[in-house]
Amino acid sequence: MAAAAQARPPRRRLRAALAWLHLWVGLIAGTAFAVVGLSGTVLTFHEELLLWQQPQLAGHEARADGAVLARILQRWTPQGLGSVQLPQADGLPVWQGYFADGRRGYFAPEDGRLLLLRSADHDGLLWLHELHTDLLGGEIGHQVLGVVGWIALGLLLTGLYLWWPRTGRVLAHLKMHRGPPVRRWLSWHRSGGVLLLPLLLLVTLTGVGMIYHAAARTALTTVFGGGAAPAPPQRAVPTDAPVDWTRVLATAQAALPHAHLLRTAAPASGDDAIGFRARTLGEWHPNGRSLVFVDRAGGEVLLAHDATAQRPGARMTEAIYPLHIGAVGGAWYRWAVALSGLLPAALLVTGFLFWHRRRQVRQQDRAAHGRLP
Incomplete structure (x- = not known):
């Protein structure tokens, strides 16, 4: 057997080695890939599922009242509230609070009363979110992911190599067979993977880009131009003067008139700068990457950064997340992203069934030959 293996041409030996690696690595690591993909399919519709589960979050007028924001921050910042997302007419019409321990709070836009408090320990969607982003393992799980x-x-690219047909045989290699079982599962695995490979590659590559965001930004900005987002301005105040949130909101909105203010937080002690995340017209990122900073009194704009004015490399970096979650291109792309989350599980199942059925056939052949005189 060893001599026969050595007699194979180098290309056939490479192909055999890649096929072995593709099979066994796919059966092992493909399980985690499938779990992440399935959770991603559900999370594509996170907001709709949340509104369906918690109808008390719907039916509000999406109005960002400065007095209500002040009340929420005063009440909840001492309890770990880090930032607050403003009510959005095209999203959740309530205030959303993000806590340092991972909890999320939802507050009525009319008076700031608490409508819902969620945590991954008691909320299935947040549990799925942690599973999808760090395999429930925190920073270590994030790196494992x-x-x-x-x-x-690697599995996708080796699968493409193993499928690659000779000239004129593309359509034949894309055909899905009904039987026999070994041929059926192999053809379904290969053809389904190749036909939907561009979509699955895009979603997988953007997922990796999110995990290694700093490296991705450095690479893209080096090649296509751009740089880091501007640093928050630093301006100290001798005492923690009260914040005029009504005026602060108005000044921040006027600084970027074609943007929607999305998120803010209480200023740090001794800091006069209040920051806002905003989404300018033309931005893909659903959480916005434009920035506005104003002083506590709301009388001065300290910084206004329009993310659409960046060079291509920086804008490409900020397109990674919306491409991954299906936030661009309308409903058709969103459903395509949701479909892509099902593909790893489908490839895992068809790959396993092919291996299992082929193993059975080989065992039957050995048994049959063993009975021959």
Whole structure:
């Protein structure tokens, strides 16, 4: 057997080695890839599912009242509230609070009363979110997920290599067969993977890009131009003067008149700058990457950064997340992203069934030959 293996041409030996690696790595690491993909499919519709589960969050007028924001921050910042997302007419019409321990709070836009408090311990969607982003393992799980992402990319590319047909045989190699079982599962695995490979590659590559965001930004900005987002301005105040949130909101909105203010937080002690995340017309990122900073009194704009004015490399970096979650291109792309989350599980199942059925056939052949005189 060893001599026969050595007699194979180098290309056939390479192909055999890649096929072995593709099979066994796919069966092992493909399980994690499938779990991440399935959770991503559900999370594509996170907001709709949340409104369906919690109808008390719907039916409000999406109005950002400065007095209500002040009340929420005063009440909840001492309890770990880090930032607040403003009510959005095209999203959740309530205030959303993000806590340092991972909890999320939802407050009525009319008076700031608490409508819902969620945590991954008691909320299935947030649990799925943690599973999808760090495999429930915190920072270590996040890094493990990055390794899984690279392995997944390797599986997709080796699968493409193993499928690649001779000239004129493309359509024949794309055909899905009904039987026999070994041929059926192999053809379904290969053809389904190749037909939907561009979409799955895009979603997987953007997922890896999110995990290694700093490296991705450096690479893209080096090649296509751009740089880091501007640093928050630093301006100290001798005492923690009260914040005129009504005026602060108005000044921040006027600084970027074609943007929607999305998120803010209480200023740090001794800091006069209040920052806002905003989404300018033309931005893909659903959470916005434009920035506005104003002083506590709301009388001065300290910084206004329009993310659409950046060079291509920086804008490409900020397109990674919306491409991954299906936030661009309308409903058709969103459903396509949701479909892509089902593909790793489908490839895992068809790959396993092919291996299992082929193993059974080989065992039957050995048994049959063993009975021959």
